[in-house]
Amino acid sequence: METEASQTSVREVAGDRMSTLPEDKKKPVPDVLELKERIQQLQTEAVEQLEQKLQQLVEDALRVAEAPATPPSPSHHLLYDDVKYRNRRLKLGFSTIFWNFGGLHIVMATWTSMQLAVFALFIAFCHWASFRVSLPISGFQRQLLDNSALIVLIAFKVGFLVLPVHVIQYNQLPPISVMILLCEQMRMIMKSYAFLRSQVPKVKMFKPHTDATGVLLPDFNHFVYFMFAPALVYRESYPRTKQIRWKVALWHLTEVFGVIFFISFLFECSLVPMFRNFGKQQLSPKAMVVAIFGSMVPSLTVMLSVFYCILHAWMNAFAEITRFADRMFYKDWWNANSYRAYYRNWNVVVHDWLYTYVYKDLNELLGGKRRTLAVLAVFSLSAIVHEYIVTFMFGFCYPMLFIAFDVFSVGLMLVSRDRLPGSNLLMWLLFTIGTGLLTSLYMMEWFARRHCPQFIDSTWDFFVPRSWFCSPLTSE
Incomplete structure (x- = not known):
């Protein structure tokens, strides 16, 4: 009993001492906690109000988009983009890509035929060069052979120009497919002309008694490389890199598709x-x-x-x-x-x-x-x-x-x-x-x-x- 009485007296004394402390030092910890909770509550309320405002703005924009609209005046019909095109359907360009690249299988088949025709031209050139060397230097036979080869070359170029155009007109190909086919047509014409322009003078100046016959005819593998290399001027050799960096090539091809989508x-x-x-x-x-x-x-x-x-x-x-x-x-x-x-x-x-x-x-x-x-x-x-x-x-x-x-x-x-x-x-x-x-x-x-x-x-x-x-x- 005496122990309990002494503890009670101690609590009373401690209570009297706490009551004598200043007001701002009585409960310091609860005040800080309440302030933090209040700040968090204000932040939560601010975020909720911002979300409500944004949702209201979106709903107002959608309501305006669904409302019927008319052009400002008849003079602005050219620039006017109606509601259906602007607001109800978001066009990302896929339909334009699919339409423009239509008939791609026809383009590839025609391109393959043109490439085979260019290879046939190379073979015809080799036969002409070999046969010309075997003829006498001075005589009517060489002149007849050269004139005949020139006529055949002109006919080949005319057919090379006309037939792809006929394919385009007959199949009604879309613009980008036409552009691919005609650009490849011009590329092959320029490359074949560059090859003939550099090799025909060598054949005409060739002397069978002094020159080596093995150097007369170009290598077919080099001709194939020239047809696919990004160059239009024919050279006997081109600078080459040691290896193919496939990651770099893949990145550039990805850029091609990305730019097509962007256009x-x-x-x-x-x-x-x-x-x-x-x-x-x-x-x-x-x-x-x-x-x-x-x-x-x-x-x-x-x-x-x-x-x-x-x-x-x-x-x-x-x-x-x-x-x-x-x-x-x-x-x-x-x-x-x-x-x-x-x-x-x-x-x-x-x-x-x-x-x-x-x-x-x-x-x-x-x-x-x-x-x-x-x-x-x-x-x-x-x-x-x-x-x-x-x-x-x-x-x-x-x-x-x-x-x-x-x-x-x-x-x-x-x-x-x-x-x-x-x-x-x-x-x-x-x-x-x-x-x-x-x-x-x-x-x-x-x-x-x-x-x-x-x-x-x-x-x-x-x-x-x-x-x-x-x-x-x-x-x-």
């Missing part, structure tokens, strides 16, 4: 909505100008993407697979101070072929005194080939690309000089405007061909622009 996405989201109603309703001059200028940046993006896809990713992938060591497919054309430098650096592979087999030969033929004519011939040939591909790619003749290549580009190249003040900025400005204008013109003609009725004979309808007569401009 398709740009067309479906940025370019097609501007022009897909062309021919359905009349346009105002203001809407036309707004559409053309609105398509400049997407068109330039598409152009740069095509450049990266073909001249960087695709060429580097094949260079890695074929162990081709020379990877200079383009130079720093974006720093060019003139159109002359731009065309030299844009596509080094094609430029080297044109310089080696067209410009130099014409310059020697003209005696080196009329270089301007040689330059004009080079640009005319390039413009014709580009227009040929674009014509059958779209299915109509609309020579705006030919005019841009052979008129404006040549004029700008002859007028401008290197290292003019602001010339790089001027080049980029004209490049952007020209790309947007060409894209707008071709897309308007494309949709006019689908929305406007034919008003002229079917033969001339291929050459007469339907967009000029289908949807006239209206004054505001």
